[in-house]
């Protein structure tokens with residue numbers, strides 16, 4: 001039997017974190033987690049400060065080591081809401097532990113990873129040859145503008161390590177970009193019994209949705225170094241990772257069934273793999289759409305860290321030693337890593353917890369994955 005005593009310690013710490021229901025936007029509970037972490041650091045003989053770059057957005061920052069090279073550890077304290085309580089087998093905030101892992105909202109995303117980072121940080125504090133900065137942010141699940149964005153302005157470390165759930169197997173080196181738009185149809189009202197006197201905005205939108213959906217067929221020309229990462233992303237997470245995804249999510253329009261509608265708009269979410277820019281995607285969208293106007297609601301560029309950067313290559317090697325199936329990938333969703341990559345700082349996501357369980361009911365993180373992440377972080381920092 002493998003020794004997982006460190007993982008058991010980490011799981012207990014993660015359980016304490018899960019018991020604080022720090023849903024994004026609940027400033028009181030998020031602040032409680034920040035205080036808990038800062039107190040925990042002090043108990044372990046490490047000083048920590050709580051910085052508010054913006055109001056009601058505490059960021060825990062702590063630093064050890066004196067090396068020339070700097071590694072920044074980053075985790076988020078917030079969790080997504082638990083949703084319908086009846087769908088949970090047990091209280092999502094009980095922090096229930098069993099012999100195999102920890103149950104509850106935030107266990108996988110990412111209090112398991114956060115606790116692992118805290119534990120390693122305290123362990124390596126007086127041993128590492130790096131300067132290591134531990135950071136915990138309050139708002140990753142709602143965009144990271146008040147936390148990680150400011151950290152990326154303030155620090156330019158040699159590597160950022162994010163403890164986001166990846167089964168302790170996927171090494172996240174890049175993320176898809178986001179392009180959310182509205183297709184807006186403007187028509188002319190008429191009585192529905194004489195529709196040819198009007199211009200039906202719903203039908204305009206419907207036809208353009210169909211036309212725009214072809215954007216998923218656009219060939220992506222990713223840089224050579226990025227292609228294997230995209231392939232791995234597709235193999236592990238599905239074919240959507242490799243294409244511009246297209247998903248209409250909201251639709252609004254019309255007054256009554258007996259009135260030809262003069263206005264309709266549909267909200268569409270598209271995710272861009274590395275190899276295409278927002279500018280290019282918007283121009284393709286413009287060329288596909290014939291009857292409606294496009295309004296951009298939200299956009300962020302795809303971002304990648306090169307696997308050949310020295311510290312990144314060493315992280316990949318260390319991960320493979322403890323997790324033989326580990327491989328670098330591009331992932332579908334966005335994390336706080338993007339703020340650092342936009343500044344040219346290498347950022348790697350690796351941590352316990354499976355992607356299928358994050359944000360879902362009966363969220364769970366296994367001792368096994370916390371154990372692997374613990375060993376990878378520790379060996380990398382020593």
Ligand SMILES: [Zn+2]
Nearest residue numbers: 109110140164
């Ligand atoms: Zn997360």
